Amino acid sequence: DSFDILGDGVKELLVGRDDGMIEIYNFESADDPVLRHDYALSESIASIQGGCVGKDGYDEILAATYSGWLTGLTTEPVHREGGSGEELKLSQEMQNKISSLRNELEQLQIKVLQEREKYQQSSHSSTAVSSVPAFSVNDKFTLNKDDASYSLILEVQTAIDNVLVQSDVPLDLLDVDKNSAVVSFSSCDSE
Numbered sequence: 233d234s235f236d237i238l239g240d241g242v243k244e245l246l247v248g249r250d251d252g253m254i255e256i257y258n259f260e261s262a263d264d265p266v267l268r269h270d271y272a273l274s275e276s277i278a279s280i281q282g283g284c285v286g287k288d289g290y291d292e293i294l295a296a297t298y299s300g301w302l303t304g305l306t307t308e309p310v311h312r313e314g315g316s317g318e319e320l321k322l323s324q325e326m327q328n329k330i331s332s333l334r335n336e337l338e339q340l341q342i343k344v345l346q347e348r349e350k351y352q353q354s355s356h357s358s359t360a361v362s363s364v365p366a367f368s369v370n371d372k373f374t375l376n377k378d379d380a381s382y383s384l385i386l387e388v389q390t391a392i393d394n395v396l397v398q399s400d401v402p403l404d405l406l407d408v409d410k411n412s413a414v415v416s417f418s419s420c421d422s423e
Contacts, residue, residue, distance in 0.1 A: 235282025
């Protein structure tokens with residue numbers, strides 16, 4: 233997307249990448265665009281848009297991820313400065329909103345526990361039928377020309393516990409900064 237997120241009167245280029253990077257490029261001169269800011273998410277970006285969404289007067293970048301999460305980056309200051317000895321006082325409306333959100337969270341946690349118990353009971357009964365749900369897998373296997381390696385990217389709309397990679401040829405697995413996986417090696421039995 234193109235949007236003036238920096239407020240300098242010139243639209244910036246907003247880029248959402250499939251490796252989870254959000255980048256803001258500025259066109260300061262007629263040469264190449266200059267990377268001004270970047271932010272890393274843990275999954276690929278499906279869509280990105282700039283605009284004013286949450287609070288009037290503060291522009292934002294909204295990014296939709298592969299699994300459906302909507303993430304917002306705002307220009308609104310996160311911290312408020314207070315003088316010495318001043319305490320942050322919340323309005324009654326804000327206190328009521330926080331209280332209602334806490335109550336809603338507690339109710340949702342209770343509901344999740346009840347559903348887990350119901351699932352546990354039904355899965356241990358003699359009439360239970362178990363099946364593996366079908367998942368849409370977003371996979372990419374691309375060549376990195378700089379170091380002659382391949383990147384394997386797997387995304388699923390649920391947690392990935394294990395990935396098994398089996399090969400007939402020896403492999404060297406390289407660790408990358410964005411990787412949160414724990415790698416273990418085992419040799420295959422030739423039979």
